[in-house]
Amino acid sequence: MKWFLNILDVWRNELVRVLKDEGVLVFFFIVPLLYPLLYAYLYNNEAVKEVPAITIDNCKTSLSREFLRNVDASADIKIIAHCADMQEAQELIREHKAYCLIYVPAEFQKNLLEGKQSVVELYSDMSGLLYYKAVLSSCTEVSLSMNQDIKSQRLVGATKEQAETFAYPIKYKYVPMFNTQSGFATFLIPAVLIMIIQQTLVLGIGMLMGDEEEKRRKGIAIDHLQDKKPLTILLGKTGVYMCVYAIVTAYLVCVIPHLFGLIHIWQWQEMIAFLFPYVLACIFFSIIISTFAKDRESFIVLFVFMSIPMLFMTGISWPSSSIPAVWKALSYAFPSTFGVNGFVRITEMGALLEDVRPELIGLWIQTAIFFIIAWILYRNEYKK
Amino acid sequence: MILSVAKRELFRLTSRPLYLFSMILAPLFAYIFFTTLMDEGLPNDLPIGVVDEDNTAVTRQLIRNLDAFQQSKIMEQYSNFAEARKAMQQGKIYAVYYIPQGTTQLALASKQPTISFYTSASFLIPASLEYRDMKMMSEYASGAITRSTLYAKGYTESQAMAMLQPIKMEMHAINNPSLNYSIYLSNSLLPAILSLLILQVTIFSIYSELKEETSKEWLAITNNDIYLAIFGKLLPQFMVWILMGFAYLVLLYGYLHFPLHSGLLPMVILMVTLVVVSQAFAVFLCGAVPSLRWALSLATLWGVLSIPISGFSFPKMAFPPALQGISYLFPMRYYFLIYVDQALNGRSFGYTWVYYALLCAFLLLPIVVMRRLKKFLLEYHYQI
Incomplete structure (x- = not known):
């Protein structure tokens, strides 16, 4: 029983130390509380609507006007001006008043009436890919529906259905699954939430360890860490972080998606079975890194920038099938790689535990390896 | 100083x-x-799953063509949609291309069958690139059949194209043409x-x-x-x-x-x-x-x-x-x-x-x- 009471003693005193340390509280509570709110709010509109576009209509006929009117009516594009020539149009784009240009050539209607093909040219400012997507998809949609009418007119004597079958002997249907609106928040926020768990643990635990280093240098003893076995200290501290992050993780996984209407179709058993090893792996990972801390703050300078490469290593943005082998190998050193991939599939795609088995095994292996390394490092750190 | x-x-x-x-x-x-x-600039060879219930020379050719697209790679063929969805939930593929039984026969009998494709936009970038390829492939699939009918009727190539696609979009991504x-x-x-x-x-x-x-x-x-x-x-x-x-x-x-x-x-x-x-x-x-x-x-x-x-x-x-x-x-x-x-x-x-x-x-x-x-x-x- 003695060893258990010792662990409990470390746990109790460490918890008090965490709660009294303003700097650590920032990372353990304030950042996980506020940062996701800010991020999710920023992306809350999910997609860009009504991208300002301009037109040059050299045709000026009923058909060209119909085309442009339909484009304007689509959700993604808003036509803000009709320009007389290219110069005027370029000027509006240079001034960031518009991001896309739709150019209808003079022979647009004439070609269509003569049974020829008419080409509409689209130009998009490439300062953001979403502008490109908006103008291309809305204009394509409009052209496809106008094409249907034109085709049925061209097949003299055919009904609309016959014309349709002639033009499309095989029809096709697109079904977006899971993130059905291709929403930006739905795509990015789950990954950010999981990333926040790992990064704030590293920063908070790094600060606690740096604090111990600073005190040691000044000869200030931390009573409850004296005369304890390294393993006792390791387990006691892990218990503290686990308790804190049970609350933090519950907030990130339950409250944030609920507040912002993000998809969360997980079952709680699956979620706990997956996130338990994730948080545990993150804790041991952080403990390992924290042993390099020399003072309270240096970790903020050393580690925060890594969040961005780490987020990309998970494959949530740039697909993992295209990540070079070196970076892929490195990515397995971070719990976030398995964590983000598994979590996104469980929470948004309804994956079961068996579907995320590789990630789950990865997390448990990391937990085991990181635990052993952490223990060895603590034996050096806390040798009597 | x-x-x-x-x-x-x-x-x-x-x-x-x-x-x-x-x-x-x-x-x-x-x-x-x-x-x-x-x-790579754009991710290449993104994994797609295929369910080909029809399995005729025509559909097999269609699948080979899809595989030939630069951004897409047929990862595996699944015997039914449930299996393919599972593979999506397991993170093996980002999209599914589904060809139901009887597609070829119905197309030849001018009864307009429907093929469908699915993406998982929880992974936004691969999903949108694969969507583009699968949509283009589906247009081609219809186009190929109609075109041969039109050629048989004595249409020239440009007349046939005008018949298939009276209004065509031509996209210009200003200063980053390869996206x-x-x-x-x-x-x-x-x-x-x-x-x-x-x-x-x-x-x-x-x-x-x-x-x-x-x-x-x-x-x-x-x-x-x-x-x-x-x-x-x-x-x-x-x-x-x-x-x-x-x-x-x-x-x-x-x-x-x-x-x-x-x-x-x-x-x-x-x-x-x-x-x-x-x-x-x-x-x-x-x-x-x-x-x-x-x-x-x-x-x-x-x-x-x-x-x-x-x-x-x-x-x-x-x-x-x-x-x-x-x-x-x-x-x-x-x-x-x-x-x-x-x-x-x-x-x-x-x-x-x-x-x-x-x-x-x-x-x-x-x-x-x-x-x-x-x-x-x-x-x-x-x-x-």
């Missing part, structure tokens, strides 16, 4: 590995990581990471003087002239940052040949401005929030938020109105806008000077807090 402060600072910078890491290794790592990660993701992400992520590190290191280096109780000695060199003291301290850091900034410019525009329609000089000026503004903003934060911990946390928040707020992936026009205003408080926002105008689009300086003026306003910020900072550096005693 400035020189002796600078010499002293140079000694301080070389005495701690933290500075070597965060000023040189960290930016270099980020440069190499992101440019090699997205080396290269690296051009679009590296150009904004890397300066943002550099700026984040500048903010953090500047604050850390100023406040470490307090922690090590050397701030009085530092100010004494300039006879307690805070301006000279800060200037001398930040000068060697400035040199290092400029070096790292130039390394970035050489890598992106010299080695990778990313669009540089403005010539190099405007980007050099922009980089120097970003470095100085980041340093000035850090000094301002030091004075405004006289606590290492809080100043550093605030700088970190600013630096990390710069990435979404500068609006290169999710455009500013789609932010909630409250956050659109906040974007003016982030130097990176201006960097991004100037980069777009200059390097990407080669617009004349007349469109850009307002952003420069606003950026330069950041340079005046430290003046507001200099006296406060001086008092703090001279009187504060650091306590754990």
